[in-house]
Amino acid sequence: MNDRSSALLAFLAFVTALVLVPQPIGGQTTSGTRQTTGGTKSAGARATAKKTAPVQRTPWGDPDLQGVWNDATSTPLQRPGDLAGKDVLNDEEAAEFQEQTAHGLTRDRRDGGRDADVNRAYNEHWMDARRLKITADHRTSLIVDPPDGRIPSLVPLSPERQKARAARADANARFNAGMPNTFHDMSLPVRCIIRTDSPPYLPTIYNNDFHIFQSPGYVAIAPEMIHSARIIPLDGRPHLRGDLQQWLGDTRGHFDGPTLVVETTNFRADDGVVFQGANPATYRITERFTRVDADTLNYEFTIEDPMTWTRPWTARIPWTKIDPGEQMYEYACHEDNFDIVHFLTGARAREKRGETVGPRPAGAAAAGER
Amino acid sequence: MADGHPDLNGIWQAFVTANFDIQDHEAQPGPHPEIMGAYGAELPGQSIVEGGDIPYQPWALAKKKENFAKRMTVDVSSDKTWHASGDPELKCYMPGVPRATYMPLPFQIVQGSSPYILVAYAFTSATRTIRMNWKGDAPTDAWMGWSRGRWEGETLVVDVTGQREETWLDRAGDFHSDKFHVVERYTPASPYHLLYEATIEDPKVYTRQWKMSFPLYRRVEKNLQLLEFKCVPFTEELLYGKFRKPNGDVK
Secondary structure (H helix, E strand, O other): OOHHHHHHHHHHHHHHHHHHOOOOOOOHHHOOOOOOOOOOOOHHHHHHHHOOOOOOEOOOOOEOOOEEEEOOOOOOOOOOHHHOOOOEOOHHHHHHHHHHHHHHHOOOOOOOHHHHHHHOOOOHHHOOHHHHOOOOOOEOOOEEEOOOOOOOOEOOOOHHHHHHHHHHHHHHHHHHOOOOOOHHHOOOOOOOOOOOOOOOOOOOOOOOEEEEEEEOOEEEEEEOOOOOOEEEEOOOOOOOOOOOOEOOOEEEEEEEOOEEEEEEEOEOOOOOOOHHHOOOOOOEEEEEEEEEEOOEEEEEEEEEOOOOEOOOEEEEEEEEEOOOOOOOOOOOOHHHOHHHHHHHHHHHHHHHOOOOOOOOOOOHHHOOOO | OOOOOOOOOEEEEEOOOOOOOOOOEOOEOOOOHHHHHHHHOEOOEOOOEOOOOOOEOHHHHHHHHHHHHOOOOOOOOOOOOOOOOOOOOOOOOOOOOOHHHHOOOOEEEEEOOOOEEEEEEOEOOOEEEEEEOOOOOOOOOEOOOEEEEEEEOOEEEEEEEOEOOOOEOOOOOOEOOOOOEEEEEEEEEEOOEEEEEEEEEOOOOEOOOEEEEEEEEEOOOOOOOOOOEOOHHHHHHHHHHHHOOOOOOOO
16 A cells, blocks of 8 residues: 555544544553452542432423533543552542643644654644543543443353454454455444444533423433434333334333433344444433533443453443533534545555455454444 | 533434335335235335425426336446436435434444444445534535534534435435435433424425424334345346346356
8 A cells, every 4th residue: 555545544443443443532541451350439429419409300290411512531431550549530640631631632643754754634623622621520531330440341252243343343454454345344323324323422522512392201311422312211111122223222210219210122133233242132221310410410420241351331421411502513414425435446446455454453353433 | 422512322213114205194005016016015105205295397297207107217337327327225325314224224323432423324335524623615525425413413414415316215206416405403301202304405406495303212122233234136127127138147
């Protein structure tokens, strides 16, 4: 592959990865070692306990969650290795952590040479500035359980699932090398099938808004990216039968005091539908939405899948009400998905020149798609 | 509702065949009868347009016929001509307003105590927000447009501007321009019915303002919910299949 085409591809793949993969931000999530700090009450729990506010209610008596909320933060999903054992930072440490993470995330810099500069071509203007700030409670990870702030270890995967993950990793490698065979080599977000509208809702570089609507018997959540609405019945009806599966699963909710508790099942078995390649049939996600004050809502999710992780794990992300002067606009995706054709025609042109994809890096098979 | 306005909450559906053609249409064999047989046939129906006909300017009537002739011609090999031909529904694009209302799938209205009403359509999970008593104009064009609502007595009136010019009104090639302006009226007719009316103007395409109307029916089945119709995976082969590696699809 010549230098120019590889630089362009790196740019496209990079932009696409940043734009599309609903991973928490920065490089922190993969660094460091696992460490368990033991049975202390999690930082998030302490932070919540401090806040008490009367529950705001709708005219029909449900806790009122209506409004447009934003979940951007620079606090990583998993605690960085160099902060092992430290779940909350004091003011001085927090300021330093925030500055460090912001430096890693910002596009408003010119260091790193030509390639890095090209990779920052989607400059700060495109990004959500709120993603440069850590959570107000100064936590070092969004994960509050296990107490070490890390995703639990994987259980041994069956040979079939190892094979499926390896196939996915090969497809990702072809895509990242700019040599996708077909649209099937691209992830669901690249294909505009699901993006950050699939739970768990995790902060990304932009389009971090969620519009919550309520009516008697329903809560509806319209994530900014893509334009779907998750309509949650509160009437206690049973889930869809197991053979009726959906990309965004099947959601039921109820209020437990001030908290909206949402359970989602019936996910499709397609690769990439549930978090990090978990097993859709045994995957369960429970989300809790609690309004803390006029401008803050705590979003907490617990994921369990005994076929994937050794134990359940929980993260908490504060959502803040967006400025009343702002609005959430339509996010179309598929309608003008020009790049999917650019990726494919680029790959065909490269094949004509005799280019091929190199071997997949060792260990890449272990990485899930999202 | 507590605010004294009609409660439009519920799952609604139009039972017209207007998505084939909003004007009078006979039963048709549909495309590819040689493989689709009666599955592919198009259903007959009467016009939902007041007076029967859309008042096209002469050039626009010719364009509508061309749209129909090329309704299944899809070519996305160039960004510049990406939207040049083919029914947006065939390509699984968000249908715009009013077409979203008479797609053959239900939609749900979520009306609470905020100044926003959600309309969620099963077709390609399209949504739009109706901003009540909103002053600001459409900030930019969008596939589902910019909807501003107000109450006139028992009627929810929704003014829709800022729609992308590429949406169509049906499979018959009926279309509009970037000057498309739709005013919808949702009026309760019974606990189980709404009267839907849309007044349409577009000085670039039509000779005068015109109107369509039909009833919306409440879906009353127990535990009925909107099911996903995410149609992107159904169009990818049509749109992108020709760009695959020869014999290279390992999926």
